[in-house]
Amino acid sequence: MKEQTTRAMWWRSPSFILDNRQQQPNDTARRDALSIPLSSPLPPSTTMADPNPNPNPNPNPLTDKISAYYQTRAAHHGVVSSDWLAQAQAAVGHLPEGDDDASNNDQGAPSGKPFSVIDEFNNWRKQPDLAEAVAAIRALAAVIRNSQATTMMELEIELKKASDSLKSWDTTSISLTAGCDLFMRYVTRTSALEYEDFNSAKTRLIERAEKFGEISYKARKIIAMLSQDFIFDGCTILVHGFSRVVLEVLKTAAQSKKLFRVFCTEGRPDRTGLRLSNELAKLDVPVKLLIDSAVAYSMDEVDMVFVGADGVVESGGIINMMGTYQIALVAHSMNKPVYVAAESYKFARLYPLDQKDMGPALRPIEFGVPIPSKVEVETSARDYTPPQYLTLLFTDLGVLTPSVVSDELIQLYL
Amino acid sequence: MPDVQALVNEFLNKLKKRKIEGSQATAKQTAELLRSVISQQRVPRTNQAGALIDAVRAIGEQLIVANPIELAVGNIVRRVLHIIREEDLSLTTAAVAELNLSTVSDDDDDGGGGDQDDRPVLSAAAVAAAARNTLRPPSLQMLLEGAPDFVAVPRSSSSGGDSEGKSKSMDRNSRTRKLKHDIIEAVNELIQDITTCHELIAEQAVEHIHQNEVILTLGSSKTVLEFLCAAKEKKRSFRVFVAEGAPRYQGHLLAKELVARGLQTTLITDSAVFAMISRVNMVIVGSHAVMANGGVIAPVGMNMVALAAQKHAVPFVVLAGSHKLCPLYPHNPEVLLNELRSPSELLDFGEFSDCLDFGSGDGSPLLHVVNPTFDYVPPKAVSLFITDTGGHNPSYMYRLIADYYSADDLVVQRRHAAGN
Numbered sequence: 001m002k003e004q005t006t007r008a009m010w011w012r013s014p015s016f017i018l019d020n021r022q023q024q025p026n027d028t029a030r031r032d033a034l035s036i037p038l039s040s041p042l043p044p045s046t047t048m049a050d051p052n053p054n055p056n057p058n059p060n061p062l063t064d065k066i067s068a069y070y071q072t073r074a075a076h077h078g079v080v081s082s083d084w085l086a087q088a089q090a091a092v093g094h095l096p097e098g099d100d101d102a103s104n105n106d107q108g109a110p111s112g113k114p115f116s117v118i119d120e121f122n123n124w125r126k127q128p129d130l131a132e133a134v135a136a137i138r139a140l141a142a143v144i145r146n147s148q149a150t151t152m153m154e155l156e157i158e159l160k161k162a163s164d165s166l167k168s169w170d171t172t173s174i175s176l177t178a179g180c181d182l183f184m185r186y187v188t189r190t191s192a193l194e195y196e197d198f199n200s201a202k203t204r205l206i207e208r209a210e211k212f213g214e215i216s217y218k219a220r221k222i223i224a225m226l227s228q229d230f231i232f233d234g235c236t237i238l239v240h241g242f243s244r245v246v247l248e249v250l251k252t253a254a255q256s257k258k259l260f261r262v263f264c265t266e267g268r269p270d271r272t273g274l275r276l277s278n279e280l281a282k283l284d285v286p287v288k289l290l291i292d293s294a295v296a297y298s299m300d301e302v303d304m305v306f307v308g309a310d311g312v313v314e315s316g317g318i319i320n321m322m323g324t325y326q327i328a329l330v331a332h333s334m335n336k337p338v339y340v341a342a343e344s345y346k347f348a349r350l351y352p353l354d355q356k357d358m359g360p361a362l363r364p365i366e367f368g369v370p371i372p373s374k375v376e377v378e379t380s381a382r383d384y385t386p387p388q389y390l391t392l393l394f395t396d397l398g399v400l401t402p403s404v405v406s407d408e409l410i411q412l413y414l
Numbered sequence: 415m416p417d418v419q420a421l422v423n424e425f426l427n428k429l430k431k432r433k434i435e436g437s438q439a440t441a442k443q444t445a446e447l448l449r450s451v452i453s454q455q456r457v458p459r460t461n462q463a464g465a466l467i468d469a470v471r472a473i474g475e476q477l478i479v480a481n482p483i484e485l486a487v488g489n490i491v492r493r494v495l496h497i498i499r500e501e502d503l504s505l506t507t508a509a510v511a512e513l514n515l516s517t518v519s520d521d522d523d524d525g526g527g528g529d530q531d532d533r534p535v536l537s538a539a540a541v542a543a544a545a546r547n548t549l550r551p552p553s554l555q556m557l558l559e560g561a562p563d564f565v566a567v568p569r570s571s572s573s574g575g576d577s578e579g580k581s582k583s584m585d586r587n588s589r590t591r592k593l594k595h596d597i598i599e600a601v602n603e604l605i606q607d608i609t610t611c612h613e614l615i616a617e618q619a620v621e622h623i624h625q626n627e628v629i630l631t632l633g634s635s636k637t638v639l640e641f642l643c644a645a646k647e648k649k650r651s652f653r654v655f656v657a658e659g660a661p662r663y664q665g666h667l668l669a670k671e672l673v674a675r676g677l678q679t680t681l682i683t684d685s686a687v688f689a690m691i692s693r694v695n696m697v698i699v700g701s702h703a704v705m706a707n708g709g710v711i712a713p714v715g716m717n718m719v720a721l722a723a724q725k726h727a728v729p730f731v732v733l734a735g736s737h738k739l740c741p742l743y744p745h746n747p748e749v750l751l752n753e754l755r756s757p758s759e760l761l762d763f764g765e766f767s768d769c770l771d772f773g774s775g776d777g778s779p780l781l782h783v784v785n786p787t788f789d790y791v792p793p794k795a796v797s798l799f800i801t802d803t804g805g806h807n808p809s810y811m812y813r814l815i816a817d818y819y820s821a822d823d824l825v826v827q828r829r830h831a832a833g834n
Contacts, residue, residue: 392743402809
């Protein structure tokens with residue numbers, strides 16, 4: 001523990017180099033949200049316990065907590081990497097229902113009940129078209145359906161437990177947290193209001209939760225419709241990351257016979273750009289692939305930047321795939337508008353003050369060549385883009401400027 | 415309704431021929447026209463509000479198409495639609511509140527609920543709260559609440575009870591009359607607001623203009639004139655630089671007015687703005703329209719003044735009456751929200767007749783003259799908006815818009831499918 005705090009104090013100064021050499025080998029202790037963002041550093045030779053030449057040159061990925069959220073996304077993107085695949089299988093489990101303990105990850109999840117909200121959630125999550133938050137809400141709806149509670153208070157308590165377990169299962173996913181919070185908020189508000197009859201209240205909750213799933217599809221359509229006006233003939237759009245919402249926007253524009261071309265960033269290491277360019281090529285939209293470093297070079301040809309969001313935070317900024325902040329900075333300096341397409345259930349009650357303020361979400365990066373074990377790799381999967389670099393947010397609540405987001409959140413939560 | 419149609423046609427004509435100058439006059443005439451439409455519209459027994467909304471929408475659509483650049487027309491149409499919805503809502507909640515009291519007592523007599531209605535008993539407060547949500551723009555809490563169901567409930571429950579049939583129909587008649595009456599009153603208030611917006615804005619002048627200041631303005635705006643004169647009357651002494659606002663040179667008129675009221679004025683050309691801006695304490699300008707993101711549609715030349723002010727860190731204050739607030743977001747406003755006027759304002763046809771001649775060469779003149787009416791100023795260039803409700807940040811404008819307009823009215827087009 002003392003080592004941890006020393007690290008916390010020194011990580012910004014060069015003395016961390018010395019410090020690292022004295023570190024204890026494996027940091028298996030649970031990190032808190034504000035602690036070290038770097039992956040656990042390693043002393044030169046001692047921990048390479050396996051003499052087997054590891055096919056993965058990335059040292060010690062197994063002790064890092066790989067973000068399950070990004071695993072799913074990577075799965076959806078069709079990126080296969082040898083070691084995380086094994087991890088994913090271990091963490092997620094093969095059986096949809098049945099033994100809950102076996103299917104939970106090393107974290108040791110709760111609920112010894114036959115019904116496990118985590119399983120239910122994983123089921124829903126596997127569908128590539130379904131958003132995380134909606135999967136969470138559907139899982140919570142299943143909790144209500146299977147609950148034995150007879151009063152609203154009991155139900156609420158059960159839901160809270162389920163929601164907490166979902167949230168702790170993957171602390172890095174913002175839309176999951178936001179979805180759970182939104183649903184919990186709804187439950188606590190509803191119970192106070194109208195229904196004296198518990199069963200009808202319960203039915204109502206279930207039916208609202210089911211409807212919420214439809215909202216996911218509708219939300220994307222609404223966002224696509226709203227953004228049509230902003231795409232004009234002959235424009236060049238720069239896209240980063242593989243967002244299903246942005247894809248819907250571009251699809252709708254292509255189908256309404258608008259003429260435009262798209263620059264896709266490669267999106268290392270998830271190769272999101274490749275996948276997106278595949279999809280766009282199917283729509284006959286002219287696509288140009290850029291490596292991530294070529295963004296500033298091509299920015300003067302670009303008319304607007306379109307990105308999705310993993311989460312929209314209280315300040316109006318967004319949390320999105322690594323590289324978004326960079327692109328927003330470049331676009332801002334060259335006066336290009338940055339548009340964000342995000343559904344409203346991604347609004348989260350977070351207020352990051354800098355890049356490291358969020359819980360770390362890590363994912364392994366393969367360089368294709370062996371790296372010396374002394375070399376650290378920045379494996380964070382996401383960054384925070386402050387609101388002053390964003391022009392407009394397209395959400396299913398309408399077109400919003402970043403300052404509207406905090407207003408919306410206040411209305412809901414306070 | 416033939417006389418209303420004649421009025422509408424006359425107004426449409428005026429709009430198409432650009433005979434009405436200025437957003438205030440346009441807004442006032444639009445509101446008056448819609449008031450006549452509403453008062454002459456015959457409404458059915460049930461769903462009076464829906465009928466009124468359809469009628470207003472039909473006419474509003476034509477008005478907006480006649481002059482799409484004049485955003486005040488669309489603003490007023492949407493304001494009136496919002497008024498209709500609000501008044502309907504307040505009447506309905508009042509009625510439901512009475513109704514629920516009586517239904518609850520019926521239930522007690524029968525000794526068991528659930529025979530007349532499958533729906534659970536809802537408290538009036540819940541209905542009111544839910545229905546009010548339909549008026550507000552969609553928000554996170556509405557996502558899960560599904561408000562439209564609730565609004566349907568009062569209507570069905572009101573048609574359900576037969577025992578009080580007679581008194582109910584009496585109520586409905588008086589409710590019809592009351593609805594129209596309320597709406598027309600509210601529209602009258604709206605017209606009053608439009609007419610008096612200058613005074614409310616001018617009242618705030620003394621907080622912003624201090625002793626011995628130098629103010630810059632461009633072109634001529636009645637709001638700015640009233641604003642400056644109000645400060646003068648409160649015994650502030652300051653100087654005004656007026657940029658003439660080519661090609662209409664309305665700055666000349668403003669300068670004359672200011673001198674007549676006793677203010678020290680300096681007249682400069684538009685090109686001199688950058689040169690003089692470092693001597694100026696504050697820029698105060700009027701606007702043609704304010705968009706939902708805080709961007710401003712203003713007479714041409716304003717963007718240049720905004721850039722100059724930004725560069726020299728001079729506060730750029732925009733005065734706008736509430737009828738100028740438009741709930742739309744601008745995309746490509748320089749082209750879509752702009753109009754090109756006659757080249758004769760720039761050039762004298764007589765002198766330039768050979769350059770502008772369509773008969774010479776291959777049938778198209780070599781000299782083109784572009785005379786745009788408006789400029790778009792992006793929100794980050796504006797320091798403060800002063801409206802009749804007070805001073806606001808550009809990023810706050812969406813809030814005012816949410817107060818004045820309903821989300822359903824953003825697209826004013828007749829819906830052929832059912833529902834509002």
